[in-house]
Amino acid sequence: MAHRWTNDLTHDDVTPERAWLNRRQIIAAGGLAGLAATGLAPRATAAPEGLKPNTWEEITTYNNFYEFGTGKGDPAENAHMLTTSPWSITIDGLVDRPGDYSFEEVMEGMTVEERIYRFRCVEAWSMVIPWNGFELADLLDKVGVKAEARYVAFETALRPDEMPGVRFPVLDWPYVEGLRLDEARHPLTIMATGIYGRDIPNQNGAPIRLVVPWKYGFKSIKSIVRITLTEDEPPTSWNKANPREYGFYSNVNPEVDHPRWSQATERVIGSGLFARRQPTLMFNGYEEEVASLYEGMDLTENY
Ligand code: MTE
16 A cells, blocks of 8 residues: 555654553564564654544543443453453455464564544444554464455354353344455554553453444454455344444445434544534545545445
8 A cells, every 4th residue: 555644643742651552562573672574663743733532541541342341341351351361363265364363473564653533433422442453464464364365254252251241132142243355455454452552441342343443343353363365245243133224345335324213423432521513524534545445335335
């Protein structure tokens, strides 16, 4: 891909979290001395104007991770039960080098950078999150994608002993998601392993989760254990649960309302007691970067 992404959102300069890298990545790189050599150099990114990231507290206590319960506070309360180390991801399907990759093997050769992204949940709330992660395209290149592959399927861990929420048939477990291959390869699509330079907390999808900032949050699947390259469009959890309300694409679109509520505006998390609402932006503000992916498509049909 030609261009590299430059953050258009700014950091709160007074934040104590300004550490940029997560410990686990530093360990994976062989300590601090190995950082420069592996391209894990901290990258300060600032834009003159923009939104401020939400606080660590907001990002880590108001979550959707139904494997740990459906309440917004349930993941923060229960996700500590998830064992995230050791961790491995099975990468299979239409790839040249299928296999079970340990977390450390996945990280090898990846360039971790900070991406300050808008995050818009389909429930019409939003945050700004400073992720640390690497481009999914780099991982796909590492395993080698076969020419016939057209989609990427993702799967979350399913561990009834560690996930109290999976006793309830809210969704057809395990949680699964999918992207078209060109969406997966887009430079904005990252695999996140950190927030504010710390290891990503369990409630946010440790040790590794997808982040696709121009799509509704449910596409950004957490705690991934399998990535499969396929020829056919893979099933996705929310679409299976309610196909009329949740499509495969799920691009943020203020003009296409959810059948039960408007998507024109969003509630800004952290904006106080009388929460501020702001207009929702087409493709969540990333129109310039991603609109070309959907040229000629009817976005009302392909919701
Ligand atoms: N991934 C899994 N495995 N299980 C989930 O319930 N919820 C999704 C998404 N990924 C979910 C998931 C939804 S609806 C949203 S809005 C985001 O995670 C929330 O991410 P956050 O808690 O890090 O803000």
